[in-house]
Amino acid sequence: MNNVFVYGTLKSGGEVRGLNNFGEGASIVGKAKTQYPDYEMADLGAFPGVFLKGEYHIQGEVWEVDDEVFGQLDGMEGYPEFYNRQVIHTTQGKAWMYFLEGAEYDKYKGIRGDNVFEEGDTLVWQR
Numbered sequence: 001m002n003n004v005f006v007y008g009t010l011k012s013g014g015e016v017r018g019l020n021n022f023g024e025g026a027s028i029v030g031k032a033k034t035q036y037p038d039y040e041m042a043d044l045g046a047f048p049g050v051f052l053k054g055e056y057h058i059q060g061e062v063w064e065v066d067d068e069v070f071g072q073l074d075g076m077e078g079y080p081e082f083y084n085r086q087v088i089h090t091t092q093g094k095a096w097m098y099f100l101e102g103a104e105y106d107k108y109k110g111i112r113g114d115n116v117f118e119e120g121d122t123l124v125w126q127r
Contacts, residue, residue, distance in 0.1 A: 002070045003095035005032060005088060007041070007060035008048040008125050010073070017076065019061075025069035029062040033122055034097075035089035041123040042100070043113025048125040049083070049100040051109060057122040062092035073098075 004010075009017045012028060019026040040054030050058055065073065077083040083098040100108060112118075115127045 001064050001066060003029060003093065004063050004065055004070070004073065005034070005058075005060050005090050005092075005095040005097040006063060007050060007058050007097075009046070009127075010063075011061050019063045019065070019069075022065070022069050022072075025066045027064050029064055029092050031060075032062045032090040032092040032095075033057045033059045035091060037121050039099075039123070040109070041116050041125060042108040042111040043115045043125070044108060044111075045113070048116060049104065049108055050097065051105055052099055052101065053105075055121075056118070059119070059122050059124040060090075062090055062095045070096075 010019050012020045034057045037055055037057045039056055039058045040051045042049045077098045079085055084101055085096050085098045087094050088097045115125055117124045
């Protein structure tokens with residue numbers, strides 16, 4: 001089993017891609033945020049992206065997923081060509097998080113858009 005930190009369309013209630021729609025292969029651990037304020041978030045339109053070079057916590061959820069769902073997530077997230085991923089520290093323990101880097105970082109850095117909200121030292125994506 002793999003713990004994954006999600007912060008956008010994969011969160012509970014996501015109509016199209018919410019992990020709550022994945023059946024027995026995914027179960028929620030709980031609401032969470034990144035333990036360290038090392039991130040930035042951009043609104044990419046239909047979904048958000050997170051960058052490792054920032055000064056904010058990110059709000060989201062931690063899910064436990066089996067290897068099959070984890071593989072499906074890699075495909076959905078375009079790993080490793082679009083999103084990359086690494087294990088981070090969250091308030092629910094360690095978990096994988098998908099993030100943007102390279103050309104995507106340069107293209108989207110600083111675009112908060114209409115769906116990224118600042119709540120103190122934490123960024124939240126709501127749509």
